[in-house]
Amino acid sequence: MFLMGxxxxxxxxxxxLFQMSQSAIKQSKKGEAFRCAHPTEGLxxxxxxxxxxEPTERHKGYESIVDKMAGLISATCTEAGVALSDLSGVGFGLPGSIDPRTYRMLNGNTMVLVDRDMVxxxxxKANLPAQVPVRAENDANCFALAEALCGAGLEHEKHVxxxxxxxxxxxxxLGTGCGGGIVIQGRTLRGARGGGGELGHTILYRDGHQCYCGQSGCAEQYLSGPGLESLMATRHYSQLGNTFLSAKEIFEKAQASDPAALAVVARYKNDLGRFLGSLTSVFxxxxxxxxGGLSLQPxxxxxxxxxxxxxxxLPNSRVPVYKHQLGDSAGGLGAALLAL
Ligand SMILES: [Zn+2]
Structure with missing residues (x-):
């Protein structure tokens, strides 16, 4: 079957554009082959x-984004020689909370997409036949679903x-923001209105930094790349010769035993551990x-x-923390899996 994510x-x-089948693939055309343990379709x-x-260019507005997406469906199908009517489904991973009934975005940082009937x-616009299902889901949920079924989940099964x-x-x-997704027995936890898994907007510090969501002290304000950068800048700006360091540069300096960078990275890891500890008590x-970008730092x-x-x-809660296994392709793969 052919799925687009x-x-x-x-x-x-x-x-x-992915091809998935229950029988083994002899040779991958693009050299990117994978396996997924799907809850209903099997291996x-x-x-x-x-x-x-394509660049999003959100300043050009919603219609331009719809045009680009329709163009990408046509271009990828043409490149692979797949007819639109042969698609088994199309999924969108979107940067916001998605209503699980209407697939409209309830909120998010890309405002032009909010409350639009994108599906x-x-x-x-793409002239997709009526029988091809189209779905949408929060992008971090897509990431978590792909890793759970096709990446880290398989790795965990192998180890344990x-x-x-x-x-x-x-x-x-852990990137420009802090997103989360929860997968229970192969299925994403969406919640009543699609807001399940918005873990970056749980409170890490009471009365802490102001977040764009309206609350103060959200985990995202401390665990995202900009959160780490602002911690470094506010505490050690003068020590750094009044230069602003990127998250990557902060980790490089810590690696080279710079005391300010080491202190900031230690604080970051303590925040992250505290955050994951609270989530362990819940899930x-x-x-x-x-x-995300910060997950690349060993x-x-x-x-x-x-x-x-x-x-x-819980006692003895040394929950393993894995680095992503699927690289940048997890979001698109998770979106494609939505249509199954
Ligand atoms: Zn927030």
């Missing part, structure tokens, strides 16, 4: 047939022997999986399970 972000829109073998990107508008369909997984994206997951994993264990109710 979109990863729609503030800066780029990426469309990926699926997948490969990437085509992938294309039907793209369907019309607990099958994917019995696992509870929590995915966290008691089999594992956490981290995505040092954040060192001792993290131990910090987490000190901040949770």
């Amino acid at each position: 979109f990863d729609v972000g503030g800066t780029k829109i990426e469309a990926t 699926l073998h997948g490969e990437v047939l085509a992938r294309r990107r 039907n508008d793209v369907r019309k 022997g607990i099958p994917v369909h019995e696992q509870t997984a929590v995915g966290i994206i 008691d997951p089999h594992y956490f999986v981290l995505g 040092s954040i994993y060192e001792g993290l399970s131990e910090i987490l264990a000190n901040h949770t109710f």
